[in-house]
Amino acid sequence: MWDSILSALPLLFSPAVLLAMAGGTTIGVLIGALPGLSATMGIAVLIPLTFTMDPLVALGMMAGIYNGAMYGGAIPAILLRIPGTPAGIATVFDGHPMAQKGQGLEAMKIALTSSAIGGSVSALALLFLSPPLAAVALKFGPVEIFWLAIFGLAAISVLLSDAPIKGLISACLGLVIGMVGIDSMTGNERFTFNVMDLMGGIDILVLLTGLYAIPPALTLAQEAMLLSKTSIGSGGKTRSGIGWRRLVPTWCRASVIGVIVGIIPGTGGNIAAMLSWNEARRVAKDKSRFGKGAPEGVAAAECANNADNAASLIPALTLGIPGSSVSAVILGGLLVHGMLPGPDLFTRSAPVTYGFILAMLVTSIMLFVIGRLGARLFINVMYMPPLLLAPIIIALTTIGVYAINNSLFDVWLMLAFGVMGWGMERLKIPLAPAVLAVILGPVAESSLRRAMLIGRHEVSYLFSSTIAIVMVTIIVLTILVPIIRRLLTHYRGRPSKLAMASDPERARQRFEP
């Protein structure tokens, strides 16, 4: 591991990668600061632009956008009471009351420092937990890989939506999209309908850009929220003196919560932030301060949602199972640069993989510097008119997707996926299972075929190893437990903390003072 880290360092600190990381972090904060745009959208729009770059330059930029956007979401959450990203919801609770007391800039400083700390802890967790997990995963045969892919699909399908059925529909849609094209094992066409452009399959980038970049643009244009100078203010000038030392225990707890939540597929920064904020309030001597501008509340939420970032990449990089939409998009980025997610990343592409992990750490530190230097700029970005921003996003994605294969068909397909994604969001059908299924579907299918060949077409071979049986048990539990919990909730009429945390509206009603 240390050899790989040492070989990655010169690549990481090359001028191009440093510039990409700094640029990515700045762009990330700007994207996060704009309500309605997210890290997922930012990365999806920019992946096509990174197509011709060196892998580490592209991945360094993605790492910067990811970390930057998570902090950026705190800016409108504090100043406007509008979370820039879903993970910024818990920041509203204490951040906005601080801004109302004239301590907006102090709240932003706490959010920035907490985000940098959370992001750094998360990157270290990714650095030290991934290699042992990848070493275990290397021992997996086709049977285990098949069940692992099914587990990833089941977890994200069931956990990401209020209604598991909608998550499963999304996953099935993704599996169908992943099957379009010529079957690599038999050479037969599947779902191509004799359209030449579909023979090679649907490019993952076209799907990612369509699903994650077009719907926010359409929503921005629809809602056309215009902000005035008076609604934002300058962040305030009141200085009460931040007791940094008393935030240390909050950061420790929030980092642990963020990392653990991040590793679990199907969760996300919003759940980590909500649980962490609730935990900070639970252990506080004076609970009444929470929701009225407690600095610990801002620190807990922001530290946890950034501690979720790199941790959510642990299952993605080691097992090839992205646990969230943003890690699915990053996996798409890896695929574009010829890196197949899974344990092989840590052997065949070790320098670039470790370089990317270290980029998550470096961009967390860069975030602190860039956030301090550009605070005023990031506040001003909220004035950007969405009615101009929406066509710009559409234009950027159009040329980005066209430039991949010089194919206008891809652009039409992207627009179609965009409209489909917009519709899915309106119907509360999660997008992530579809994307995950496109990535995991072919992995599951080829593993199943290899397993059946080895097992001479005996289905019992799929249950022949202990790991396989354990995985099947976990899959059954993953599907059944949320369904049973929902049934119990339905009969008791009281939702669980996790369910509340995963539903922003419900969480706001329950927690917000």
Place this chain on the structure above:
Amino acid sequence: MRQAVVETGVALAGTVISVFGLIHALGFTRDSAYLPVAVMGLLTLLLVIWGVRSALTLRHDGGDSIRPAPGHVKRFFILLATSIVMIVAAPRLGFATTFLLFVPLSGMLLGYRKGKWLVVTAITFSLLIYLIFQVVLDRPLPPEMALRFFTGI
């Protein structure tokens, strides 16, 4: 309109398409067919369950109602329509040239009224796009009509 009405309609339409997909998948050769058939079968089943649940919600309490503001619907279709026109025009006029027209036109039709900013944004964005894709990334894109118009090249 009720959310459940929309969901029932989408589920019904989805089921029809899914059954069509299932029949299509049954025509694949044996080795290529089993996963498509399994997935399309499962998708059909899930869509039927979703449709039935939505219909039941509609029958019991009607469920949540959705009432999009007229401006929302209008702006959605304006952006979609201008995007379609932009995609048709881009290979003929060149991407940067098309964006020079698309960004201010869309912005204006969507309701943005600051003319100076429309023009400045469009010119800056189109220039950046040209520089990034043609100069820095050197992507083979259609020739720019604006460039031909201004320079005669």
